[in-house]
Amino acid sequence: MAAFRLSEEQAAGGYLAARKEMVRLATRVASLRQLVREQPGRAGYRVALAAAEDAHRAAVTRTGLAFERWQAAQLRSDAVWSETFGRAA
Numbered sequence: 001m002a003a004f005r006l007s008e009e010q011a012a013g014g015y016l017a018a019r020k021e022m023v024r025l026a027t028r029v030a031s032l033r034q035l036v037r038e039q040p041g042r043a044g045y046r047v048a049l050a051a052a053e054d055a056h057r058a059a060v061t062r063t064g065l066a067f068e069r070w071q072a073a074q075l076r077s078d079a080v081w082s083e084t085f086g087r088a089a
Contacts, residue, residue: 001084004077011073015066022059028052 032049039045 001080004080008070008073008077011070015063015070018059018063018066022056022063025052025056025059029056
């Protein structure tokens with residue numbers, strides 16, 4: 001049972017790290033959008049914005065996958081608990 005709980009905690013940690021990175025990249029995208037609005041002639045800002053948007057989209061995907069892994073780990077832990085301790089209740 002401890003191994004399943006550890007797996008669940010590690011998956012939760014992975015989700016939280018992915019989410020933190022996603023939020024950081026969203027902030028960067030917002031900042032770069034503001035710069036592009038203020039100085040539309042700066043090609044470097046547009047290039048940086050496109051790269052940041054790509055990175056953010058990838059981070060959103062990673063966060064979704066990490067959340068799914070966390071949910072799966074929770075379900076495994078719950079199933080093992082139900083099979084062992086749940087029947088005794």
